[in-house]
Amino acid sequence: MNYLSLQYFLSLAYHLNFSKAAAALHISQPGLSRQISILEKELNVKLLKRSTRKVSLTREGEFLYQQLAPPFNSIQNSVNELRQNGAAAQMTIKIATVPSAASHIVPFLLKELKTRFPKLSFFIKETTSVHAAKLVQNGEYHLAFIRTPIDIKETIQPPLQWKEFKRSQIKLAVSSTHPYASFGSVALESCAEETFFHFDPEHSPALYSLVEHACLSAGFVPKTIGAGPEILTLANLMKENIGITILPEDMIELLDDRNIVGLDLKDIHLFSSISLIWHKENERQVTEEALSILEMVEV
Template sequence: MNLLSLRYFVEVANTLNFTEASRNLHVSQPGISQQIHILEKQLGVKLLYRTTRSVELTEEGKYLLEKVAPSFNQIENTVSNVMNTTQMPFLVKIATIPSAASLYLPKIMKNLHEQFPDIEFNIKETTSAHATELIKSREYHIGFIRTQDNFHSFNQMEVEHLELNRSPLVAVVSANHKLASQQKIHLKELKDDFFLHYDSDQSPALHDLLQTACEEAGFTPKTICSGSELLTISNLVSNNFVVTLMPMDMFQLIDSKRIICLGLEGNQLESSISAVWEESPYIRKNTKYMLEILSKLKSNL
């Protein structure tokens, strides 16, 4: 039995509303449900009656709430006092993919610095997979990763998330490519070209997007190399050696007139950039301040 499961139960029991509990805890509803299910399984009793319209406590649930709620109030007060009195440098550690570092971090950091002039930032540019691991291990406070438009595995990743923006998928080819004069193409027109693919471990969202797009177009990409570094991609594509697919926001970071992007007819796939942080009812103050800024700026990012 762990404190996390009990904390989630107490919040739901007090509010009798999963949506409100999710908002108060900054944790997804599926994540809360999963922890309460684990607690019920460990105790061998049902704690909640949940329907589509209401949540009610069982007799066992009422008894448990009565006994543990005061303890949790004391724990939270103690944690809050420690967080507010401990004197330590206000350092925010951010693990991010290059796209987010260029598109979002300047505005986020500027706003946070205006609110806290003594703040310092430690930024690590890395892959989505590595950024997620750094968040799960608590080495970094917040991460920015690439996700698909149908990405639903945050619960399995043991992180919370906030989607910031979405971007359509485009084809990226050399300015000397035979299709370069067109604004839009059918992806199948590239089936005979060599593709630069993405590593499935380090850039899973980009890998799955490219693979899915090609398969939906009726072919398997002829992969000759893989990678995710923009400079490498730019050099290989500009020499008309390979083609690739990438989100438009990623393409906009490439400073080269030797490559162009082409819209994809009939393709609705998108990629998003999401902020991720540790799944915990006790969010570190460094992370909390970042999330407050993100919530305010989200519509303007």
């Protein structure tokens, strides 16, 4: 049981409305509902009576609220005073991430954390999915954003936990001067004679699998010229029409100013996503706060 689950219950007990409580806590309603369900399961009692029109406390819920509200108010007042006076110890969060998450999700997370903890300091390491996961596994970093592997349920085992974010469609990435660039969409089988940039199966297994799966679905094995370059190096090579590749749309968006375009693939509908990884036994305050913020990110 953690501090946040009790805090969520107190807010809901005060508002008796999931929408208002979630807004006050800056989390999603589904995230709040999950936390309350987890708390009820841990306590083995029902704390709330839910109907289509209202929420009310059970006798057990009322007892817990009366017992917890005064000391929690005292704790919150102490925390607020520390924040206002700048007396709180400086907090640090270490995040390992793939480049696409570093551009889309990490800035949002750090902005929200800095609002809650003005003295927050942070370390960000842009790396591969496999390395990012190892940094969290070894306790060196608090959070990792990785490209979701196809077999994530088998790959990410307890005590590691994971949360998947919004999925992006995969597209064919080509130079803006490539003959296909103006097509908008392309049948992948027409690219069988093209030269592809590939990905390292050991360090970027999700991207490697996407290229393999897409090309095999189109009836050919990709002719590869190189594997494993960083995303910006890859973009510069593609810009010179040295090769093409297959990328998720969120990665192609990072290359808008590098003369790279993304083409829809006819008859091939594959998706990729970013997932968050954290260590269950490392849920100290900064990690818990980060997780509560990320509940607001669209999944």
